[in-house]
Amino acid sequence: MRTTPHHARTSTSTHTTATGSGTREKPGTRPEPPLRRGLWNMAFTELWERFSFYGLQGILSFYLLYSLAKGGLALDPAVASGIVGAYGGAVYLSQVLGAWLGDRLVSPQNMVLYGAVVITAGHVVLAFAPGFAGLGAGLVCIVLGTGALKTNITSIVGFVLEGNERERDAGFSYFYMAINIGAVVGPLTTGLVQNELGFHYGFGLAAIGMGAALVQYITSMKRLPERARTINNPLPANRRPLAVLAAVAFLAAVGTAFATGLLRAENLSTVVTFASLIAAAGYFLTMTTAPAVSRDERRRILGYLPLFLASGIYFGFLFQKFTAISILITERIDLHIGGWTFPVAWITTVSPLAAVLITPLIARMWKTLGERQPGPTAKVAIGLAQIGCAYLFLLVISEATGDAEIPLVLILLFMMAAGSSEVFVGPIGLSLATKIGPEKFRSQMVGLNFLTLALGSSLAGLLGQLFTAISNPSYFSLTAVCGIGLGLTLFATRRPLGRLLTSGLEH
Template sequence: MSATSAVSTPQRGFFGHPRGLSTLFFTELWERFSYYGMKAILAYYLYRTAAEGGLGLDKSFALSLVAIYGASVYMSGVAGGWLADRVLGGQRAVFYGGVLIMFGHIALALPIGVTGVYTGLILIVLGTGLLKPNISTVVGGLYDQQDPRRDSGFTIFYMGINLGGFLAPLVCGFLGETYDWHLGFGAAAVGMALGLVVYRLGRRGLGDSAATPPFPLPAEERGRVLGRVVAVTVGVVGVVAALVVLGVLGAEGVINLISLLSVLLPVGYFAVMIRSPRTTPVERSRVIAYIPLFIAAAMFWLLFEQSATVIAAFADTRVETSFLGLAFPPSFIQSINPVMIIAVAPLFALLWVRLAKRQPSTPRKFGYALLLVGLSFLLLMVASQGEGRVSFLWLVLMYLVMTCGELLLSPVGLSVTTKLAPRAFASQTMGLWFLATAAGSGVGAIVVRFYSDENAVAYFGVLGTVAIVLGVALVASTKAIHRLMRGVD
């Protein structure tokens, strides 16, 4: 039993769980509130006209910028995990990340135009990279590996994420769209500040869970390694900034560069793991089996992550934002998915328990997830036909179908990643799983440029059909993939 995992196991201060879970629950709730609150109104702020208080940017560029921001967030998690493992420890990484996120939202809340947007997004990307991958590590460290409360604790923690995601568009969206965009961003900053206060006040209850780096750099190497990391980072940022200033690389060029990186990074990870002498033949086969699952996940997230881009734009111009005589801002639409998660997740958990060993294999679940997310886009295709606005119930149905796909892929993907990971690359393979979202969002940053109200039918139809075709192919390949998984279900 390790010191980092046993420290709080006897505590029963939060629904029978360690007291530290309440601290992390509310910290993550407020961090997700800030993240989803800002994301709910970002696209609108970017492309709405100056008369509407927005920046008046080209809509396709605005949607692309929001998508590449999402890709950058997930790529930064790889670096954030490394810093926590080797230098900071999980607890400090969470706090420093929260501080950066708060300042990022403050930059967006200031009426300084595009400068505030770019400054804010960079700070939020860096902060989320530190906080997001490490707060889950701290949660896990509250329990011993054999503690029967462990899965229940993560379930409670996951509910905090969805509660924050539900409240965020309602508060930030209302303030931003009804009064002033900067008030909405300011509310996101206040949310993160509340999360930091909760974290500091309750940090004692975390004990030594992920308090120190599990694989710290030797003291004599720390300065040299960190110096190189900082030098390379500053160098890359400097080169990109110089190219932008000189006019060689425009804003779209930077987006294209990050999109390319979001694809090349996981390709490099796979190449290293497959060719490494530390990967056994059985593990190499499992890594190869993981490749089609990764591609399926990237395709799923490409469509799913358009909630804050294309689907938000569709809700803005093509959806009736009123029901039973009550009007609401388009940003409220983004609260539907968290509600669906909270309502449907227990049903899926019960289904898997009932099916037990008869439940579908992992590749088949991934295939079904693609079929469902493809179907959700085909529903939008049908809703897009004709002129005028359609009932928001179309989006309710779309999100119900999409959320069922999410529950078939997201939690299952986390589980199978830990099973297929080579022992020498266990932590890095978990980082690779999050790069599937980065790759999907990165490619999405290019794809969303093709959306407009005029071609909505073709846009949703093509993407939905591609996802369904890939889903059918994955289901048909289940036996071959399962053989490569070498005994992993």
């Protein structure tokens, strides 16, 4: 059965307007603005979840690369890149399933709750279980839990901002800023703890961050919009056994592939990359051929396709901070400042920190420009060109230093240039997905947007393996040319893509 549209459930009289908690406003009062109510609750929940995720991500690469004497697992750099890339890709690929479940079987509100519990369990396992067994079990829990949480919490933010088009991009920019604050504070703290006490203490601190996210969410659930508690497109009861059977068959296939050696650490990134592309193709095919999708909705989906591919490549370049750049740090960066060692996780933290610092300026600029601001295509083009220029800077550094160590300050400048470009891509994709998605596939459109991160993460793993096989100048030249070239191409096609993306929407 279809739920009543949100705008139809909202009364036009101030004394009868229902709030998200099911209570009624007093006569003469106004509902609390979305940016002050639901948005900030979700933003702080997401901040803590990202604290735990990036707190782990900030030290994971070095846990795999460092010697046993330093508390690491001493893996080959190419293998470590493959694992990190595959893990990041699987985290976002699992959100395809999370989006589907949040649309068909479980309300978005409950999906976020269940996901937070599973993620917390995963971080606890990493903190206390040593070796490969603990690593594998913990990462699997985080993959599944994040898949349940991420797309559904973003959909809830879309519900909160529904009907407020003037502040939509700004609202998502602030939500994305919360993501990046967690991405900064997490690695700063876990990196320091790892540097002083060891890796498993860092993993334990990430578990505390996820516990804080769970508490924050539980206390804010009652204030969420009614749509967050509603299953948008319930799966018929006679089709549920088939869904369970498909899930069991998939798990059996994955287990068999690992047991027979078909899936190995060396090829995990390749497998996840292809899986991301196949999942994306399935999404695009399903949504463009579904009878419930209108002609205008279909045109918007087709207009999103080039942006999807461009964003996936962009995140592949950005997430190299966990693969190729992490290898570069361990091999060529002098971390010693007097008698103190600069925590390696702090270097990658500069990237989201730059995005956090620039977000309020960019969000204010979008609000000031209003209808004169660049469209989504132009914004993504700017981000691609900027990160390409960051790699061009790294190429110059690499050539200037030769085989000598690269000064720490120069790699920090690179991280600032690359990280600040994210504000032109990440929040724009989130905003666009919740705006242009077909009515029947709104949550799954958000899931499709998160596949850009899955594609980018696994692509970063492949690029990290390429980094170990060719010279630094050749590698940085390739990434710089691709980033700048794709940005310019996308900018040149911004007008026809803009017409497709706005097809049937009110301006």
